Amino acid sequence: MSDAAELPVEEHVPQSLRAAGALPRDDWVIRLSMTGRVREEAVARLHDLMLRAARHQVGRMPEGIRLGAARREEVVHSAADEATVSVISRLSTFEGRSRFTTWAYKFGVIHTLVEVRRAAWSGREIPLRGIEELSETPTSSPEAHAEGRDLAQAVREGMLEVLTPHQRRVAVAVLVDEIPIDVLAERLGTTRSALYKTLHDARKRLRAHLSAQGYLPAATATEVGR
């Protein structure tokens, strides 16, 4: 895929950008920084890219499919509009470390993801329950059942002993009930990063507590995803 649309750019490039070495590698940035017809056409092409990203993202999400065709199209256009504005407003932060299209697509993806989840969770209650409300761990064999029950019990007790009430509620909502972190952040009037930090601190406390009790082997306590 070519990043550059077939727009006659040279004669429209401002003098300041024509200085030796001042031309960015990617024409997108130049065109979007100009005025007049060239910029309008570049914005329209950018919007097309954002529509592509939005349709792609909606199609990946079961919640997006369940919205129904009309509502889904509204969400796609709304997300593409917001993403286009985001890209233009953050154009000066583009460093050229990735292709412009990859950089721009991420705005289309995130705005769509947020819009679809917002629509899917609209009007739904999100109960923030305590660890004491969790039921028994289901396992297959009697041995696995006993082992799993011990660890589950230790995790429950650890959560009650070393986590704050806020850490417990967030950990249960996101890590046990699997409520999307961005949905919870919006309901609690906070940010995704702030909640992720809450989870990070809660996990750290819980791991230290369980390691001290001999429940966590060293490898489990030090590696993620391997």
Add this chain to the structure above:
Amino acid sequence: MKPLHPQAIDRLLANTEPWLSCDDCFEQIDVAVEDALGSTASLTETVRVHLAACPVCHEEAQSLAALVAGDYGLTPLEAASRLDAAVLGRRP
């Protein structure tokens, strides 16, 4: 009511060091995805750990990888598995 099943316990006990916020992950995700799909086929440790522990950022990265898969001569599925291999710290 959901039980405290083994997968939930794994999520509760995941080690998310080195720390990276979701905002910082978003800032780096375009470069990270291109690294994972390109010749290095790997991720920085901070991004790798974050994507392994944050399902929402992981979904964004997967979606972005699928969107740009064609730029790397890959199908969306191939791009997704290459990204996951990088998140797991494996070479394709």
